[in-house]
Amino acid sequence: xxxxxxxxxxxxxxxxxxxxxxxxxxxxxxxxxxxxxxxxxxxxxxxxxxxxxxxxxxxxxxxxxxxxxxxxxxxxxxxxxxxxxxxxxxxxxxxxxxxxxxxxxxxxxxxxxxxxxxxxxxxxxxxxxxxxxxxxxxxxxxxxxxxxxxxxxxxxxxxxxxxxxxxxxxxxxxxxxxxxxxxxxxxxxxxxxxxxxxxxxxxxxxxxxxxxxxxxxxxxxxxxxxxxxxxxxxxxxxxxxxxxxxxxxxxxxxxxxxxxxxxxxxxxxxxxxxxxxxxxxxxxxxxxxxxxxxxxxxxxxxxxxxxxxxxxxxxxxxxxxxxxxxxxxxxxxxxxxxxxxxxxxxxxxxxxxxxxxxxxxxxxxxxxxxxxxxxxxxxxxxxxxxxxxxxxxxxxxxxxxxxxxxxxxxxxxxxxxxxxxxxxxxxxxxxxxxxxxxxxxxxxxxxxxxxxxxxxxxxxxxxxxxxxxxxxxx
Amino acid sequence: xxxxxxxxxxxxxxxxxxxxxxxxxxxxxxxxxxxxxxxxxxxxxxxxxxxxxxxxxxxxxxxxxxxxxxxxxxxxxxxxxxxxxxxxxxxxxxxxxxxxxxxxxxxxxxxxxxxxxxxxxxxxxxxxxxxxxxxxxxxxxxxxxxxxxxxxxxxxxxxxxxxxxxxxxxxxxxxxxxxxxxxxxxxxxxxxxxxxxxxxxxxxxxxxxxxxxxxxxxxxxxxxxxxxxxxxxxxxxxxxxxxxxxxxxxxxxxxxxxxxxxxxxxxxxxxxxxxxxxxxxxxxxxxxxxxxxxxxxxxxxxxxxxxxxxxxxxxxxxxxxxxxxxxxxxxxxxxxxxxxxxxxxxxxxxxxxxxxxxxxxxxxxxxxxxxxxxxxxxxxxxxxxxxxxxxxxxxxxxxxxxxxxxxxxxxxxxxxxxxxxxxxxxxxxxxxxxxxxxxxxxxxxxxxxxxxxxxxxxxxxxxxxxxxxxxx
Numbered sequence: 001x002x003x004x005x006x007x008x009x010x011x012x013x014x015x016x017x018x019x020x021x022x023x024x025x026x027x028x029x030x031x032x033x034x035x036x037x038x039x040x041x042x043x044x045x046x047x048x049x050x051x052x053x054x055x056x057x058x059x060x061x062x063x064x065x066x067x068x069x070x071x072x073x074x075x076x077x078x079x080x081x082x083x084x085x086x087x088x089x090x091x092x093x094x095x096x097x098x099x100x101x102x103x104x105x106x107x108x109x110x111x112x113x114x115x116x117x118x119x120x121x122x123x124x125x126x127x128x129x130x131x132x133x134x135x136x137x138x139x140x141x142x143x144x145x146x147x148x149x150x151x152x153x154x155x156x157x158x159x160x161x162x163x164x165x166x167x168x169x170x171x172x173x174x175x176x177x178x179x180x181x182x183x184x185x186x187x188x189x190x191x192x193x194x195x196x197x198x199x200x201x202x203x204x205x206x207x208x209x210x211x212x213x214x215x216x217x218x219x220x221x222x223x224x225x226x227x228x229x230x231x232x233x234x235x236x237x238x239x240x241x242x243x244x245x246x247x248x249x250x251x252x253x254x255x256x257x258x259x260x261x262x263x264x265x266x267x268x269x270x271x272x273x274x275x276x277x278x279x280x281x282x283x284x285x286x287x288x289x290x291x292x293x294x295x296x297x298x299x300x301x302x303x304x305x306x307x308x309x310x311x312x313x314x315x316x317x318x319x320x321x322x323x324x325x326x327x328x329x330x331x332x333x334x335x336x337x338x339x340x341x342x343x344x345x346x347x348x349x350x351x352x353x354x355x356x357x358x359x360x361x362x363x364x365x366x367x368x369x370x371x372x373x374x375x376x377x378x379x380x381x382x383x384x385x386x387x388x389x390x391x392x393x394x395x396x397x398x399x400x401x402x403x404x405x406x407x408x409x410x411x412x413x414x415x416x417x418x419x420x421x422x423x424x425x426x427x428x429x430x431x432x433x434x435x436x437x438x439x440x441x442x443x444x445x446x447x448x449x450x451x452x453x454x455x456x457x458x459x460x461x462x463x464x465x466x467x468x469x470x471x472x473x474x
Numbered sequence: 475x476x477x478x479x480x481x482x483x484x485x486x487x488x489x490x491x492x493x494x495x496x497x498x499x500x501x502x503x504x505x506x507x508x509x510x511x512x513x514x515x516x517x518x519x520x521x522x523x524x525x526x527x528x529x530x531x532x533x534x535x536x537x538x539x540x541x542x543x544x545x546x547x548x549x550x551x552x553x554x555x556x557x558x559x560x561x562x563x564x565x566x567x568x569x570x571x572x573x574x575x576x577x578x579x580x581x582x583x584x585x586x587x588x589x590x591x592x593x594x595x596x597x598x599x600x601x602x603x604x605x606x607x608x609x610x611x612x613x614x615x616x617x618x619x620x621x622x623x624x625x626x627x628x629x630x631x632x633x634x635x636x637x638x639x640x641x642x643x644x645x646x647x648x649x650x651x652x653x654x655x656x657x658x659x660x661x662x663x664x665x666x667x668x669x670x671x672x673x674x675x676x677x678x679x680x681x682x683x684x685x686x687x688x689x690x691x692x693x694x695x696x697x698x699x700x701x702x703x704x705x706x707x708x709x710x711x712x713x714x715x716x717x718x719x720x721x722x723x724x725x726x727x728x729x730x731x732x733x734x735x736x737x738x739x740x741x742x743x744x745x746x747x748x749x750x751x752x753x754x755x756x757x758x759x760x761x762x763x764x765x766x767x768x769x770x771x772x773x774x775x776x777x778x779x780x781x782x783x784x785x786x787x788x789x790x791x792x793x794x795x796x797x798x799x800x801x802x803x804x805x806x807x808x809x810x811x812x813x814x815x816x817x818x819x820x821x822x823x824x825x826x827x828x829x830x831x832x833x834x835x836x837x838x839x840x841x842x843x844x845x846x847x848x849x850x851x852x853x854x855x856x857x858x859x860x861x862x863x864x865x866x867x868x869x870x871x872x873x874x875x876x877x878x879x880x881x882x883x884x885x886x887x888x889x890x891x892x893x894x895x896x897x898x899x900x901x902x903x904x905x906x907x908x909x910x911x912x913x914x915x916x917x918x919x920x921x922x923x924x925x926x927x928x929x930x931x932x933x934x935x936x937x938x939x940x941x942x943x944x945x946x
Contacts, residue, residue: 046860216735
C-alpha cells in the first residue's frame with residue numbers, strides 16, 4: 001500500500017516484508033542528488049538549535065485571509081503563500097512527504113478498511129489549541145466537515161472519515177493545507193507552532209512562538225512576514241539585511257546561484273500551462289512551443305519542460321508526453337482542424353497575471369512560437385481571453401491528489417482513488433483533454449536564507465519548517 | 475496516567491489485511507530481501523517446470539545443483555545474479571502485458587533507460603523481458619521485418635521505477651502499458667577513521683527520535699545481549715537473537731507537558747532496578763511487579779552526563795535543549811555532601827581524568843568551549859566542534875580524548891576524536907561520517923559512545939554504537 005509507512009524497523013538490515021513505500025524509502029537517485037545539489041546544505045552541522053530572536057520573511061503573494069480553506073486557494077491566486085503560512089499556524093492530521101509516506105501530525109495512528117472508504121484516526125494526546133482548550137475529536141470533525149468529498153464524525157476518541165468512493169490517497173488529501181484543523185469563530189484558533197500576534201490583510205503578519213505547541217516551542221520567539229513584496233524588492237531587502245528569508249523566482253535561481261548564493265530549491269511543484277482553446281489549437285500550440293529553449297534561456301535551475309501535467313519525479317511517465325517541437329505536424333494539425341470545422345482565421349488572445357513578470361515573459365514566448373505554425377496569438381493582461389497562461393500549484397506529492405488539484409484549478413473533474421502509474425497516466429491524459437490544458441513547464445519553489453538563520457531546510461515540496469529554525473544574534 | 479498504546483504501536487496500523495507488522499531485521503546482506511530470493515527461486519522453478527516456454531531465458535535447462543549454486547552466488551551478493559533476480563518478476567509482468575497486445579509474431583523491441591538503473595541492471599531487465607516475450611510466442615525481429623514495434627522506457631519517480639512500453643501493432647494507434655517496480659534498498663557505507671580508529675555499528679533505526687540507547691547486562695550469560703532504546707514516548711527493551719535485535723517490551727513514558735522541540739533524554743542503568751530514564755522535567759524508573767513497568771514523575775532531577783557514578787550531575791532546562799549550568803557536585807566535606815556550582819548554560823560536558831585533577835569541558839550555548847580544571851576557566855573559540863561531545867578512553871595519547879560532532883563538506887555530521895594534551899585540543903582521527911545530523915551523543919563504556927543520527931534521506935533516526943581504538 002503506497003503512502004503508508006511503518007514505525008519500527010530493526011537495524012542492521014531491512015524488514016523482509018515491507019510495503020512498497022518502505023521499499024522506496026531509500027531514494028539515492030538523481031532527484032535527491034539533484035535536490036541536495038541545488039538546495040545547498042544546512043550550515044549548522046553538529047550544533048544544537050538556540051532559542052530566541054525573530055525571523056523576518058518576505059513573500060510576493062498577498063494573503064487576504066489566514067483561513068486556509070476560504071476562499072479556495074486554488075482559485076484565489078495565493079496558494080503558494082498559503083502553503084507556506086498555514087503550517088506555521090495550523091496542523092493537519094497527517095503530513096505526506098515527497099515519497100508519498102504519511103507521517104503523524106495531529107493523528108498518531110490511522111487505519112483504513114479494505115475498500116479505503118472508511119478511515120479511522122487516533123488523535124495525538126495532550127494537544128491544545130492556542131487558547132488552552134484540548135483538541136478533541138469533535139473539534140477535528142467540525143473543522144473537516146462541510147466537504148463534499150467525505151463525511152467526518154467523532155467516534156469516541158477517534159475521528160472517522162467515510163466516503164462513497166474508495167480513497168487510498170486520503171492521507172495526501174488530508175495533508176493539503178486547506179484541510180488543516182482549526183476552530184473557526186470570531187477568530188481562527190489553531191494548534192500550530194506559532195500563534196497570530198497581528199495580521200493586516202494583504203500586508204503583514206506577525207507570529208509569536210506557541211509555548212504550548214505539541215511539537216515543542218519553536219526556537220525563534222516569532223516571525224514577521226511581509227506580503228506583496230515584489231521579487232525584486234525582496235532581493236534588495238535581503239541584500240540590505242532587512243529580511244532573513246525571501247522567495248526566489250524560478251527565473252532568478254540561475255542568477256542568484258551565479259552570484260555565489262545557495263538558493264533552497266524544491267522539486268518542481270508548480271505547473272505552468274496554457275488553458276483553453278479548441279483541441280487542434282492546443283495540439284498545434286503544444287507542438288510549436290520550444291519549451292527546452294525557453295527553459296534554458298529563462299528558467300535555469302530546477303525547472304523542467306513539461307509535456308504532461310505531472311512532473312517526472314512524481315509520475316515517471318514523462319516519456320509519454322514528449323516536448324519536442326514539430327512545426328510541420330503543428331501546421332498539419334491546424335489545417336486538419338480547419339478542414340473539419342471551417343472558420344475565419346482569427347487572432348487568439350492569451351491572458352496572464354498582470355503582476356507576474358515571469359508569466360508575461362513566458363506568454364510572450366508562447367505567442368512568438370505559435371506564429372511558427374500559423375497561429376496568431378496576442379498577449380493581453382486583462383479582460384476575457386481565449387487562452388490563459390496559468391501557474392497552478394500541484395499541492396501534493398501524491399500524483400492522484402495533484403491531478404485533482406489541477407482539475408480544481410481548471411474546472412475539470414478528476415476521479416479519486418488513483419494510485420497505479422497506468423491509472424494516473426490515463427487520468428492525466430483525460431485531464432489535459434477535458435481541462436483544455438497544454439502543459440509547458442514545471443517550476444520549483446525556491447528561497448534564499450540569510451546568514452544568521454540556522455537549521456533552515458526547505459523540504460522537497462518547497463515547504464518551510466520555520467519552527468525548526470533558529471537565528472544567530474538578536 | 476497515560477493509557478498504554480500497546481497494540482497500536484506505531485502510527486500506521488495499515489489495513490486489516492496488513493495489520494501484522496514486522497520489526498525484525500532480515501539476515502540477508504544489506505540491500506537484499508527474501509522476496510528477491512523468492513523471486514529468483516520462483517523464476518527458476520517456473521523455468522524448470524516450463525522448459526519449453528523458457529528457452530530464451532539465460533538460466534534455461536539448469537539443474538537443481540546449478541540453481542543452488544546460483545542461489546549461493548546470489549547470497550554472496552554476486553552483482554549480475556542480484557540484478558537479474560530483482561528485475562525478473564517485473565520484467566516478466568511487463569512482457570506479458572506487451573504480449574497481450576502484440577500477440578505471437580515478429581516484434582521489434584527497443585529498450586531505453588531514463589532512470590538511475592545501471593547498465594548491468596538494464597541488461598538484466600532486457601533479458602527478462604525478451605525471455606518472457608519469447609515464451610509468449612513473440613519472435614524478436616528487426617523493425618523492418620516486424621509486424622509490431624515496442625519501445626520500452628525504463629523510467630522512475632521518487633517512489634519507484636516505472637517501466638513504460640509503447641506498443642504499436644501495424645498502423646494501429648499506439649497502446650501504452652506499464653509496471654511499477656519498487657526500489658531495492660541502498661547499501662551501507664563502511665566507516666573507518668585513522669589515527670584513533672573509529673568504527674560505527676548500526677544498532678537500531680526508527681522513525682521517532684531516538685534519545686539514548688543503553689546496553690544491558692543480563693544475569694543469565696546464556697541469554698544473549700539486551701538493549702534499551704529511549705524515545706519521547708517509550709522505552710523499548712530488546713534482546714539479541716541470531717545477530718538481530720528483537721523487541722521484547724515497550725514501556726510507555728508518561729508525561730503531561732509537551733516536550734521541547736529538540737528533545738533530549740538519557741538512559742542510566744540502575745543499581746537495584748533496571749533503568750532510569752531522564753527526560754526534560756521528568757524522571758522515569760523501571761519497576762518490576764511481576765511485569766516490568768515504567769513509573770514517571772515530574773521532577774527536575776539533575777542528569778548524569780558521564781558514565782562514572784561519582785561524576786557531577788547537571789540540570790536540563792525542562793523547556794529547552796540545554797543544561798542550565800547549575801551543577802550539583804558531591805564534595806569530600808561529608809558523606810553524601812553536595813554543592814552547587816554555576817557554569818555557563820551548555821549543551822554537553824565531558825570529564826577528562828588527569829593525573830592530579832579532572833579537566834571538564836563544556837560546549838556552551840553561545841558557541842564557545844569552556845575548559846575548567848578547578849582553578850581556571852579557559853574559553854576556547856574557533857574550535858570546530860558542534861554542540862555534542864563525549865569522553866572516550868582510547869588509551870592513545872593522554873589516554874582520554876574528546877569525541878566531538880562537527881559538520882562535513884557534504885552537510886552531514888561527522889564524529890572526530892580530539893586529544894587535549896596541554897589544554898589545546900588536537901585532532902587525533904579523521905572524521906567518521908554519518909548519514910545526517912547527529913542529534914544525540916552520549917559516552918558509553920570507556921572506548922565507546924552512542925551516536926544518534928537523523929537520516930533525512932530515510933526519514934528515520936539511527937542509533938550507532940561507535941568504537942574507538944588506537945590506530946597506526
